[in-house]
Amino acid sequence: MTGSPRRGRGDSTSMSKVSLIGMSGSLRTGSYSNAVIETLREHFADRADLRLYDLAPIPLYNQDFEGEQRPPTVKRMLADIEAADGLVLCAPEFNHSIPGVLKNAIDWASRPAFASVLAYKPVAIMATSRGPLGGARCLEHMKVALDSCLSRVTLAREVIVTAAESKIKDGRLVDEVSLGFATAAVEALLREIALWPRHKG
Numbered sequence: 281m282t283g284s285p286r287r288g289r290g291d292s293t294s295m296s297k298v299s300l301i302g303m304s305g306s307l308r309t310g311s312y313s314n315a316v317i318e319t320l321r322e323h324f325a326d327r328a329d330l331r332l333y334d335l336a337p338i339p340l341y342n343q344d345f346e347g348e349q350r351p352p353t354v355k356r357m358l359a360d361i362e363a364a365d366g367l368v369l370c371a372p373e374f375n376h377s378i379p380g381v382l383k384n385a386i387d388w389a390s391r392p393a394f395a396s397v398l399a400y401k402p403v404a405i406m407a408t409s410r411g412p413l414g415g416a417r418c419l420e421h422m423k424v425a426l427d428s429c430l431s432r433v434t435l436a437r438e439v440i441v442t443a444a445e446s447k448i449k450d451g452r453l454v455d456e457v458s459l460g461f462a463t464a465a466v467e468a469l470l471r472e473i474a475l476w477p478r479h480k481g
């Protein structure tokens with residue numbers, strides 16, 4: 281896992297590939313959310329370069345360090361988001377909301393307000409939970425946070441992988457129904473990117 285996603289364009293093997301950044305907000309070894317992103321990476325490998333982004337090196341947000349004062353890892357993350365065609369966010373529900381690690385990344389990426397790298401960026405969102413009912417609140421809060429950044433949350437059926445323990449085996453999402461929902465959301469994201477490429481402002 282690296283903090284620097286490869287750009288899909290420019291080399292002969294991935295000339296027409298869409299470049300996507302995946303973020304989960306879980307730093308846990310064996311994370312179910314990371315497993316979903318990895319499964320999607322494999323599923324769409326012929327069309328998209330989906331890279332799971334390592335958020336561990338991203339420091340806590342501090343408004344004293346904006347613009348040129350941003351830490352180098354944050355500058356790199358913002359440049360990588362800017363360069364990507366879209367994002368795939370798959371987060372575990374933490375205390376009925378977004379995990380702090382992901383929210384922290386969104387907060388850094390959200391500045392300057394309404395003109396940030398997240399503004400008009402197409403984003404597919406999904407959530408995971410070990411429980412039978414969790415995830416929906418995290419998904420909703422992701423939507424609200426991304427709305428505030430003027431991101432284009434892709435219209436798709438909601439993707440919530442509940443009871444994740446039973447649906448994820450050996451680091452891959454194996455439940456056909458959940459996989460269908462997750463791949464449909466990424467298909468919608470790819471369609472939107474193709475229809476409305478790199479629209480800004």
Ligand SMILES: Cc1cc2nc3c(=O)[nH]c(=O)nc-3n(C[C@H](O)[C@H](O)[C@H](O)COP(=O)(O)O)c2cc1C
Nearest residue numbers: 306308311312313372373374375376409410411414
């Ligand atoms: C701090 C914390 C808070 C959690 N809160 C919720 C919650 O509100 N709802 C829920 O369904 N699961 C909750 N969980 C369970 C997580 O969704 C579960 O541990 C999940 O597997 C973590 O995601 P990961 O596998 O991607 O690391 C919580 C877990 C932690 C560690």
